[in-house]
Each structure stands twice: as structure tokens, then as C-alpha cells.
Amino acid sequence: MSTDRTAPRAGTGTPAIEVRGLTKRYTKRGVVKQAVDGLDLTVERGEIFAVLGPNGAGKTTTVEILEGFRKRDGGQVQVLGEDPALAGRAWRSRIGVVLQDPRDQAELTVRELVHHFATFYPAPRDPEEVIAAVGLEEKASTRSRQLSGGQRRRLDVALGIVGDPELLFLDEPTTGFDPQARRSFWDLVLSLRAGGTTILLTTHYLDEAAHLADRAAVVRDGKVVALGAPADLGGPGALRPVVRWEADGVTHVERTDHPTALVASLAARLAGPDGEVPGLRVLQPSLEDVYLELIGAAPTALPTTSSAEAVPGLPSDTRSSAVPSVPVAEEASR
16 A cells, blocks of 8 residues: 555554453343453554453453443543543544444445445545455455455455554454465454554454464453463463373373473383373363463363372473363363
């Protein structure tokens, strides 16, 4: 695009989003539900920030408050330097919103829709350049109802960025995509970030967050329970390998940075006549496993020892205590 998207914007010395102590509750049939419960969040300008969490965790309510679509009960919220509850049209022209299930005019063509949405903004991007940027040049004269799912999401993004937003909200952008379409869409999102757009992404796909996000927050019961780079969620030891074995009728589970040394020590001490250690398994927890543990959905199928067991031949600084309810991909998929 011809617009210089790397140029500094107004107020770039402050975060794009600052949230402190956010609360929101709903009352239905006399029952009060605390949807958001003292949530804190900071999104820096120019980053892709993912919000993760199960259904009902409060992430959708939080994002709707940030977009100015829903009122909060308490807390402080600043989005692009303004309170969304009080901000006017000028502020709205600085954000873009891509909803999960938009319902636009199905009979209008891609070109008609993008040109129409451009009229809503004081300084929009060139609609034809936007259509090209999202890869819909060949579909510009196609009615939106005739687009595939991936093409429809690209159109949604075109409508979200035609106003040249500083901040773009993406709500479950690749739901229902096939793998190839998802990868193609990821490239588009990364190109927007490279052009200077700050992006807040909500997704249920852990691989999507890992591929796209600079940082991520895991939301559970209306609170942020983990925050950081996707690979660092859960703490430095969350992705350490897990070794499981059986001895004296008890199943033992340990995390360790040195699984080979641990397995060698177990083999020397516990291997049977066939040379095998009973019940031996070495597992590498995935980001999904860590996420399941953080949201309280980790399986409890892994039994543990009642106390840590020292393994002969293994240096003391590499031993790991037994870990209760270690989430592992195979168990999590059951």
C-alpha cells in the first residue's frame, strides 16, 4: 500500500490498551455471575496480543468493553489513550473490529462492500489497495455470499482495516478454516503487524497463538491466570519432559531437564529380564497441555508418587520431584 504504515502515530509513548481492575457482572433470574473479576491487561503498541481462555472465561466480555460495545461495572480502561465508554466517533475511526460472525449485505460484491465501508472513516485507505492486500483482487466483483469461508474472512479483515486503524480486534478469525487457508490468513495478519497495526486476537487455537502472538494472556474465571510469550506460559518448567515408570506397584511421574540420564538410571536399576523398565514413557508436554492445566481442564489420569524418589546415578541437581496431575498430550486428547 502507498500509505506509510511504519510512521509513528499519535500517543505512541503509551500502551495501546491499559486495563486495571476491570469488573463486569450479569444478573439473570436473580443469579449474579461475575463475568470479569478484577482483570488487569496491558497491550503494547505494534504487538500481536492473544487472549486465550475457555468459553465463559470472560474474554468476550472483556474485548467488547475494550471495543466500546459494552459498559463495565468497575475498573480503569484506556484504549488508544481514551476510555471506550466515553470515546466518540474520532476514537472509533482509529480502531478496526473483525467479528466472529458478521452479517453484512450478502448481495453486495467485495468491491461494493469495501468502498462502502471506506466512506465511514475520515482518512481511509484506498479500497482497491485494501482488496489487493487481502488477496481478493480476483474476487472483487463476486457477491459476498458466494465467497468461501477463507475468502469471507479476508473480506472481513478488509472491512476492518479499510479505515486504517491503529488497533485491530480479531475475534476467532480462522474458525472453520482448513489448514492451508489458516496459514495463508496468518501471513496476512503478520503483514498487518509489520505495517504498524496493533492486533488483539482471541482464539481457541493454541498453535495460532504460538505462531502469531508476541504475548498472550490466559483468562480463567474473569481473571488473567498467565501472561507472557506463548512458549513461556505456565513458567519456565512447564514444557520440561515428563518421565513415567512403575516400581513396586506404584506409578511414578517426574519432570526433568535430562530425560536420557533419568531413563538410563531407571534402566540400570529397574529393567526386567526383557531389558524394559515397567511402564516407562517419556512425554513432551505441549503448549496445549500447559494451557489445559492453566484453565483447570488438565486430566487427572496420571497417578503420582507420594513423595519424590531419588534415582541412583542421576545427579542431584537434575532430579525432579513428583508432579501431580501433569498434563500430557495423549491423556488430554482422551
